[in-house]
Amino acid sequence: MKKFKDRDMQLLLGQVLRGGTAISISVVILGGIIYLYRHGHSIVNYKTFIGIPDFVKHFPGIIYSALNTKGQAIIQIGIILLIATPILRVICSAIGFVLEKDYMYVGISVLVLFIIFMSMVSGHAG
Numbered sequence: 001m002k003k004f005k006d007r008d009m010q011l012l013l014g015q016v017l018r019g020g021t022a023i024s025i026s027v028v029i030l031g032g033i034i035y036l037y038r039h040g041h042s043i044v045n046y047k048t049f050i051g052i053p054d055f056v057k058h059f060p061g062i063i064y065s066a067l068n069t070k071g072q073a074i075i076q077i078g079i080i081l082l083i084a085t086p087i088l089r090v091i092c093s094a095i096g097f098v099l100e101k102d103y104m105y106v107g108i109s110v111l112v113l114f115i116i117f118m119s120m121v122s123g124h125a126g
Helices: 006-039 059-067 071-100 103-122
Strands: none
Touching: 006 071, 059 071, 071 103
């Protein structure tokens, strides 16, 4: 079995970041095209403020609406994918450190994931 080296890990992490960014950009562009096709002719009323629709405020609503090809929901999924890309990078780093048997960095990666997870759950950043 071939041994997993630092160079292999760097290549994997680079591919994860490039791939995640490319996929998220593609999803956002697709959602934008759908949104403009359906709403590009609408005239905006700047006198009254209308916030974002309820279906993009919660994850199940985003998924349901995206499956029904609502452009705003598809754009929101692209943004979620963009946010998830560096998180996936940290997960891949942890797996790479396990394969390299570098347990100190495995611990640091798991700690970073824990901090990210707690920030997401609590709603506080930093």
